[in-house]
Every structure is written in C-alpha cells, then in structure tokens.
Amino acid sequence: MDQQRIWDADAAGRYDTPGTGMFAPEVLGPAVDRLAELAEGGRALEFAVGTGRVAVPLTGRGVPVTGVELSPPMIERLRTKADESAIPVVVGDMATARAPGEYTLVYLVYNTISNLLTQADQVACFRNAARHLGPGGRFVVELWVPELRTLPPGREATVWHCEPGYIGLDTYDVLRQHVVSHHFRFDESGRRAQLDRSPHRYVWPAELDLMAQLAGFRLESRHADWTGSEFTAESRSHVSVYRLPSPTPGTCETPALDTRTP
Known part of the structure; x- marks a missing residue:
C-alpha cells in the first residue's frame, strides 16, 4: 500500500473530526501546550503536518511552524485553515525532505513515524530531524507501544478498539515488525461498513x-x-523527547552523549 494512495483526497476529506477523536480538546490541548513549551520561543518543524491539526493551534500560540507533508490533498485541506505565509509546507517525504532554515523543535505526532515501513527509513527520519535542528534542539515523537502481549501464539490479529459504529482491528507480521490497521465504520443500518486500511x-x-x-x-x-503521566510497562503509548547536545561554553567540542534515561 503506497502512502500517497492511502492519503488521497477521500482520506483527507474524512481526516478532520472537529471536537472529537484526535481533535478532542482533551487530546489536542495538552499536545499543543507541551510542544509550545518545548519550542522555547523558537521555530518548529512538523513532519507529516497533514491538515494542520497541531500546526494551526500551535501557530496560534505564537510558535512559527513549517510543515513537511507527502500528500497534496492533505495540504489542500490545510490551506483552508492557513495560507502559505502562515504555515509554509514543503512537499516531500519526512525521511528526506529539507525545509529551509534552522529550528529549535522538530515533532512527529500521533504514531506517524510508523508510516515509514523500514527500519532504514525510520533511522533516516531521525537523521533528517537532526539536520534541521540547532545545538540543543529537540525532536519529539509520539508513538504507540506494540501490543504483542495481546497476540497469543498462532493468532495474527487483535481488536484494539470497539464502539458502536466502529471496529479497529490490527493484523501483524511479527517477522517484519509490520502491522496493518483495519478501520471498519458502519452505516446507520449497521449492515454495511466502509473499510480503510493503513500499513x-x-x-x-x-x-x-x-x-x-x-x-x-x-x-x-x-x-x-x-500531560506528563509516568511511562510504565502498562503504558499503551509514549511521548519521547530527544535532544541534541549543546556545545560546552568556551569550547568547540561536542560533549559525549549521555545515553542513560533521565
């Protein structure tokens, strides 16, 4: 499944759900608050900016945001909310596309790094983030924790969400660390469903x-x-903040990385 074919005009038209789901105030508000804090008054770059779910309110908080986005239909929908002067967008792959300038914050939210389907591309995405950041800059990744403990031997699928009118089901290829998410949305009769899939x-x-x-x-x-809740073995997702080292005052050397978890 090609990502550009997945994120077509139809998908872009269904993406925004104002006030509910990922657009619910209790979901979106804390993300914007935290990202504004991490930007520390500097410029931010959003990989996979989409329709501007985060970029638009973050810009409203006074943080200049530039986006990288692979899908032209998603950008077209963003343009109904903010023009190019408000939120510039570079069309391209978040693993390779280069946006002009230097940033204090690069962020990648709502599991989107998993849209890159190889380890090499995911590593390239980290390196691309580093290229855009100045010393001491941060890269923020929001990602779900694989729920393999719910996958008994011999079973290849799990239902991860179920509510009236919707079922979310994942099928796993544990050899390649691949999962395909299946989204079943039922009509009012309950007899017919629309299926969307994403790898x-x-x-x-x-x-x-x-x-x-x-x-x-x-x-x-x-x-x-x-909101800063403790990450534990039972957590279903995480928000991880990575930072480049800052030069030691008075030297031109880069200090050794502290690889321990704070």
Whole structure:
C-alpha cells in the first residue's frame, strides 16, 4: 500500500473530526501546550503536518511552524485553515525532505513515524530531524507501544478498539515488525461498513532510542502522554523527547552523549 494512495483526497476529506477523536480538546490541548513549551520561543518543524491539526493551534500560540507533508490533498485541506505565509509546507517525504532554515523543535505526532515501513527509513527520519535542528534542539515523537502481549501464539490479529459504529482491528507480521490497521465504520443500518486500511512498522521504545543515538540525540524524557503521566510497562503509548547536545561554553567540542534515561 503506497502512502500517497492511502492519503488521497477521500482520506483527507474524512481526516478532520472537529471536537472529537484526535481533535478532542482533551487530546489536542495538552499536545499543543507541551510542544509550545518545548519550542522555547523558537521555530518548529512538523513532519507529516497533514491538515494542520497541531500546526494551526500551535501557530496560534505564537510558535512559527513549517510543515513537511507527502500528500497534496492533505495540504489542500490545510490551506483552508492557513495560507502559505502562515504555515509554509514543503512537499516531500519526512525521511528526506529539507525545509529551509534552522529550528529549535522538530515533532512527529500521533504514531506517524510508523508510516515509514523500514527500519532504514525510520533511522533516516531521525537523521533528517537532526539536520534541521540547532545545538540543543529537540525532536519529539509520539508513538504507540506494540501490543504483542495481546497476540497469543498462532493468532495474527487483535481488536484494539470497539464502539458502536466502529471496529479497529490490527493484523501483524511479527517477522517484519509490520502491522496493518483495519478501520471498519458502519452505516446507520449497521449492515454495511466502509473499510480503510493503513500499513505501519511498529517500533519498540528501546529500538527508537537506538535510532536516536545513531542520529546524535539523547533521550531527555519519556512520558505516557502529553500531560506528563509516568511511562510504565502498562503504558499503551509514549511521548519521547530527544535532544541534541549543546556545545560546552568556551569550547568547540561536542560533549559525549549521555545515553542513560533521565
């Protein structure tokens, strides 16, 4: 499944759900608050900016945001909310596309790094983030924790969400660390459903940390959500903040990375 074909005009038209789901105030508000804090008054770059779910309110908080986005239909929908002067967008792949200038913050939210389907591309994404950041800059990744403990031997699928009118089901290829998410949305009769599918490569937090080290980052913090809840073995997702080292005052050397978790 090609990502550009997945994120077509039809998908872009269904993406925004104002006030509910990922657009619910209790979901979106803490993310914007935390990202504004981490930007520390500087410029931010959002990989996979989409329709501007985060970029638009973050810009409203006074943080200049530039985006990278692969899908032209998603950008077209963003343009109904903010023009190019408000939120510039570079059309391209988040693993390779280059945005002009230097940033204090690069962020990649709502599991989107898993849209890169190889380990090499995910590593390249970390390196691309590092290229855009100045010394001491941060890269923030929001990602789900693979739920393999719910997958008994011999079973290839799990239902991860079920509510009236919707069923979310994942099928796993554990050899390649691939998962395909299936979204079944039923009509009012309950007899007919629309199916949307999206492929992902799942990543364990420890593997993500190694990718960060390869790009010159260290882990600054990890929490279970945007409000700062403790990350535990039972957490279903995490918000990880990676940081480039800052030059030691009076020297031109880069200090050794502290790879320990704070």
